[in-house]
Amino acid sequence: MRDKILIAGNDAIAEAGIRAGCRSYFGYPITPQNELLEYMSAHMPKAGGVFVQAESEIGAINMCYGASAAGARTMTSSSGPGMSLKLEGISYLAGSDLPCVIVNVARGGPGLGNIAPGQGDYFQATKGGGHGDYRMIVLAPATIPEATELTMLAFDLADKYRTPVLVLVDGVLGQMMEPVEFRDPVDPATLPPKPWALTGAQGRPPNIVTSFFLDPQELSELNLKRQDRYRRIVTQEVRYEEFETGDATIVIAAYGTVARIARTTVKLARNEGIKLGLLRPITLWPFPYAPLRALSNRVKVILTVEMSAGQMLEDVRLAVAERAETPFYGEMGGIVPTPRGILMEVKKYASYDAEDDQGF
């Protein structure tokens, strides 16, 4: 029997990392992710693993780069300003085809912003941020149990595709508590071998980990191979959830904390006879373009709600093209939308629905 324990998001993600067989964590304090680092400082050594509080996020991500190159499952976490510093290292991880799990407990920005929850790092997470042609799988849980599942999945995906994977939550998910039933821990000794890792050139030619290729032909070929791998990820790893979309005429597109709030909005709306549904991307990259496209053929309005100025909105519009209305409701600065606040936005467009209900 597995125990259900009440645990805060940051602690739960850290515990999930250890249970995924990760035995090395490198981090630097920043609110609202501090508890994750502190949990690791207490529990990683107990699990026989490595914990280092680095001199900076640049130090931390480069320690991950080294640990990953040496074949270890490795993890770091941060928030806004620290994520910006990690981008150099993330580009090198991607350019050297190294797995790594990175957690962003996102806060208000830009600049120092504040320590309240935010979703303004969507572009940074999904469109690059660091230099060069790379992609990063981005997982966006909406509950703490899901955050633990996705953190464990993140390690498998990182190893499978030899790529950094980002778990993107926000300050709400990091700080709140929920009951969680953890999956059984993975024994690191049972993980698939990494023949490319730096383990010492004993009985084999040296292994080299690098992103540096002076010959344009060679670098081009490596990039093309990596793009193939990205295409495989796009076809195999899209994850999303639909809620009450079957008969919906209006659908909210939202992820993470906002999606969780929007679920309540769907219930409130339905009590008032508004046929509202929710599409929640779980992978922000690869983005669920196809299901959104499918929805846009049969609903009138897809309302994107984010704690940002409208970042995921661009992907929603790319998916929907002109097939449906794509309005936006956003809050910034750490303001969290309420179920009723979202409902009021929905009602602006519900009239579309009511007006031609006869013919719709």
Place this chain on the structure above:
Amino acid sequence: MPVMTQKMTKVFERPRSLADIEFTYCPGCHHGLITRIIAQVIDELGIQERTVVVGPVGCSVFVYQWFRCDGIQSAHGRACAVATGIKRVNPDLIVFTYQGDGDLAAIGTAESIHAANRGENITVIFINNQIYGMTGGQMAPTTLIGQWATSCPDGRDAGLAGYPIRFSEMVAQLDAPVYVTRQSLYDQKRIMATSRAIKKAFQYQVECKGYSLVEILANCPTSWHMTPTQANKHIADVVTSVFPLGDLVDRG
């Protein structure tokens, strides 16, 4: 004529740990000599099969190719953090970084100082040639006062750019490092001393004693616009007066 009956003994050979690839360095550059010395030390200590080379960005960006050892390329300045990650997850490996003065003492100051302060059980080989060789001869944090560089065309002016940074002295202030030394290569005696210093630094790591820094005053004939012979004389006469040679810390 007497017949030679004595068996010939080999007194000089290519280190086994040195890969059979042509260096990318300019003729007369000390980078090549230092690489050879390290390979020799790796042979002598019998650690080739468990050594990992952590390379920088700089003229020695391909350093991971020169050894028959596993190797990794790091972002500019981050080698000590990368080495920390490798060594912490696999302490059986012998991990050394090879970094220029721009890499270690400018952009990588934080990573370099803190690896030293944590006493990471790694070896840091620091090539101080007082210039940014790879990018074409710009001023380094170690560039001497009055020295010409492409980004200080009137010579380094302390009022504008401060003074040459004595990184080893900074590291020597810390409690954790076991061995901090400054060496040079301008004559045979110095080359032998550098070899001994590098060997000691690796030996300490093998014995799990902790962090070592070997700073080497190296030349850059190309960006200094000197012949290798002039460059050696310049190191002996001028550079060593700013960067004194010798051990700063030896707690081994």
